[in-house]
Amino acid sequence: MRAIFLILVIFASGESLSEESICFGTTSNGRLENGVRLPAGSGNYIGYSTLARLAGRTYVHSAVRDIVVASYKDLETEQPDKVFKYAETGFKEGGKFKPHKTHMNGLSVDFMTPVINQKGESVHLPTNPLNRLGYDIEFDSGGFYDGLEIDYEALAAHVVALHKNSQKKGYDLWRVIFDPELQPNLLKTKYGAYLKKHVQFSKKRSWVRHDEHYHVDFSIPCK
Structure with a gap:
């Protein structure tokens, strides 16, 4: 029975027992070893697409996974009535991640x-194939x-x-990319x-607007 229990624990833990990740290079020219997937969801958050997750598009550095999950946990108390959704991250071994210029x-x-x-x-925010998993959504200036x-x-x-x-x-956080025209509204909050x-926010509009999503780069030492 003890052996069966241990097997069940290992199965349930999944990637939480994997080795610590190692990142190489930069977000725009790099790779990843021992990448881990973000959880499919829990309590106050979900992923943007089950199919995209199964296609391997939600892998991150193990430290990033821990930070993201801990943050959602804190928000259950800080913002108990709010729900959140994460989107694209990267491949298990990093590298080019089209159509993104980073996420490597x-x-x-x-x-x-x-x-x-x-x-x-x-x-x-709705994310489905008809709106390119949410990335085609455009908010107006308001x-x-x-x-x-x-x-x-x-x-x-x-x-x-x-x-x-x-x-x-x-x-630390290296930067947060979010539409500069909408950023002043964040500074009006508590x-x-x-x-x-x-927090360092993007000063200029990126190659895509970043209004329907915000891009976060984490500052974690890489080789």
């Missing part, structure tokens, strides 16, 4: 922008799309949680002062 060494994660519906309820509104409070809380959990583990002091 396990340190890049896309998160879908948190939104509220017309009733003020926190809901997931932060609205098809009856949904960007939840800046939830987005700001999430970035703060990612930064705090990175620092707890001895790491987390604004913290973000302004501790």
